[in-house]
Every structure is written in structure tokens, then in C-alpha cells.
Amino acid sequence: MEARGELRVGFVGAGRMAHGVAQGVVRAGKVKAANILASAPSDRNLGAFQDLGCRTTHCNSEVLQRCTLVFLATKPHLLPGVLQQIAPAVTRDHIIVSVAAGVTLQTLQQLLPAGTKVLRVMPNLPCVVQEGAVVFARGSCAGEQEAALLKSLLSACGLCEETPESYIDIHTGLSGSGVAYVYLFAEALAEGAVKMGMPSALANKIAAQTLLGAAKMILETGEHPAKLRSNVCTPGGTTIHALHELEKGALRATVMNAVEAATTRARELGER
Numbered sequence: 604m605e606a607r608g609e610l611r612v613g614f615v616g617a618g619r620m621a622h623g624v625a626q627g628v629v630r631a632g633k634v635k636a637a638n639i640l641a642s643a644p645s646d647r648n649l650g651a652f653q654d655l656g657c658r659t660t661h662c663n664s665e666v667l668q669r670c671t672l673v674f675l676a677t678k679p680h681l682l683p684g685v686l687q688q689i690a691p692a693v694t695r696d697h698i699i700v701s702v703a704a705g706v707t708l709q710t711l712q713q714l715l716p717a718g719t720k721v722l723r724v725m726p727n728l729p730c731v732v733q734e735g736a737v738v739f740a741r742g743s744c745a746g747e748q749e750a751a752l753l754k755s756l757l758s759a760c761g762l763c764e765e766t767p768e769s770y771i772d773i774h775t776g777l778s779g780s781g782v783a784y785v786y787l788f789a790e791a792l793a794e795g796a797v798k799m800g801m802p803s804a805l806a807n808k809i810a811a812q813t814l815l816g817a818a819k820m821i822l823e824t825g826e827h828p829a830k831l832r833s834n835v836c837t838p839g840g841t842t843i844h845a846l847h848e849l850e851k852g853a854l855r856a857t858v859m860n861a862v863e864a865a866t867t868r869a870r871e872l873g874e875r
């Protein structure tokens with residue numbers, strides 16, 4: 604394998620998630636942009652990689668020929684076809700990392716040559732701003748060295764933990780998809796303020812800062828969110844009146860259902 608500075612990293616599939624990971628590792632200086640090669644069938648997404656200083660191609664196999672560590676970042680339903688296409692170019696020197704929701708290590712290993720070092724990752728879109736939450740699991744031929752390399756790279760994108768594979772679909776429901784629930788909540792918070800008379804731009808900025816501050820307090824205090832929530836509630840005050848409305852709307856049960864639905868869907872994608 605190349606020295607860390609010279610590691611050549613490939614992306615087969617050059618969409619939002621691939622670009623997010625590429626941006627995270629380049630910004631952190633983990634990989635030189637010139638040592639990244641991304642492929643996609645059309646130019647539609649490749650411009651964003653070129654803007655980052657990365658090289659691009661329309662040929663997936665070229666990524667395998669030129670790069671040691673290769674992220675597979677197409678939509679999950681396209682991945683089996685892509686795996687069959689690239690399999691002849693995959694060697695035992697490659698480290699193949701799938702980010703596709705639901706696609707299991709078993710499927711990846713079945714469709715690649717025996718002995719291939721395979722890892723399965725579930726990132727989320729805030730990797731773009733290096734505040735991602737990423738978990739990964741390794742296949743039977745990927746060892747400590749490959750896990751350490753991947754963790755070192757992806758730590759540039761935010762929190763990165765190795766977990767049992769069974770947690771990956773749950774992480775998809777919690778965090779991969781969860782980012783969208785948080786945006787929905789941010790939008791609703793701001794809309795409430797707009798309804799009460801605040802200009803939209805200011806309301807959106809304050810909603811985002813409120814989420815950021817609340818999240819930072821959970822991480823920095825280590826307190827359970829229920830304790831932090833109770834600290835905000837003055838008896839007979841504003842917050843408890845608002846929380847009563849959220850409970851009437853079954854916010855907590857609805858969010859739990861959302862995590863369950865996304866996790867179940869990730870598991871279904873894996874069964875295809």
C-alpha cells in the first residue's frame with residue numbers, strides 16, 4: 604500500500620455522498636485531491652469533484668486500476684450491476700468500501716472475487732462540513748490495518764466508529780436518514796416563528812443555531828437529553844406549555860416510528 608500521503612482513493616459513483624466524503628478527507632489533508640479519482644456515467648456530478656481538484660472519469664474500471672481504496676457510492680439498486688462490472692479489476696490489494704444503504708457485507712463479498720477486503724460504511728451528509736456520524740463494519744478478509752486506515756480517513760468527516768454489522772441499518776434509520784428529520788424539525792421551528800411574525804431568514808438562522816447549541820450541550824455535558832430538557836422547563840413557564848403541545852402531537856412516538864421505518868427499509872434493501 605502507498606504511504607498515507609500518497610494513498611489513492613477512488614469513488615465509483617460521484618453523487619452527494621461521495622462528494623461529501625471526498626470533501627471531508629481533502630479538507631482535513633488526509634488525501635491529496637489530485638490522488639482522488641471519481642467515476643460516474645455522465646458529467647452531471649463530476650464537476651463538483653473537479654472543483655475540489657480531484658480527477659474524474661466515465662470508466663468505473665479505471666478507478667480500480669488507479670486506486671487502492673475504492674468507495675462504492677452508487678444508489679443501492681445499481682450496486683450489484685456495478686460490482687459485476689468491476690469484479691474482474693478487483694485484486695487482493697484493493698480495499699473496497701461500500702456506502703450503499705442496506706447492501707450487506709455478504710452480498711458485497713459474494714459479488715466480488717474471493718479474498719477481497721471489503722468494508723461497509725454508513726455515513727451521513729454532514730460529512731460535507733466534517734460533522735458527520737459514520738459507522739462501519741468489516742468483511743471477513745478486511746483486517747485491523749484496513750479498519751484503522753478507514754477510521755483514520757473517515758474521522759476527518761466527523762464521528763467514526765466501528766460497530767457490528769447489525770448496527771449499520773439502525774444507524775441508517777437514526778443518522779443517515781436522521782439528518783432529514785432534523786431538517787424537517789428545523790424547518791418547522793422556523794415556520795412557527797414566521798407565523799408569530801419573525802422574518803424567515805432570521806428564524807432559519809436561529810433555528811439552526813438552536814439545534815447546534817442543543818446538540819453541543821448533549822455531547823459536552825454527557826447528560827441524558829431528558830435531564831437537559833427538564834433544565835429548560837420553568838414550572839408554569841413557556842417551555843412546559845410548548846412541550847405539552849408536542850406530546851399531544853405524539854412527537855416522540857412519531858420520531859421513534861420514523862427511525863423504525865427507515866431501519867426496516869434499509870433491511871428490506873439488503874434482502875433484494
Ligand SMILES: NC(=O)C1=CN([C@@H]2O[C@H](COP(=O)(O)OP(=O)(O)OC[C@H]3O[C@@H](n4cnc5c(N)ncnc54)[C@H](O)[C@@H]3O)[C@@H](O)[C@H]2O)C=CC1
Nearest residue numbers: 616617618619620643648676677678679703704726728779
Ligand atoms: N445522501 C445521503 O444522505 C446518504 C447516502 N448514502 C448512500 O450513498 C449512496 C449514494 O447516494 P447519493 O450520493 O445520495 O446519490 P446520488 O444520486 O447523489 O449519487 C449517485 C451517483 O452514482 C452515479 N452512478 C449512477 N450509475 C452509476 C454506474 N453504473 N456507475 C458509476 N456511477 C453511477 C450517479 O451518476 C451519481 O453520481 C447510496 O447508496 C445511498 O444509500 C448513505 C448515507 C447517506
Ligand SMILES: O=C(O)[C@@H]1CCC=N1
Nearest residue numbers: 704775778779780781
Ligand atoms: O435515503 C436513503 O436511502 C439514503 C440512505 C441514508 C440517507 N439517504
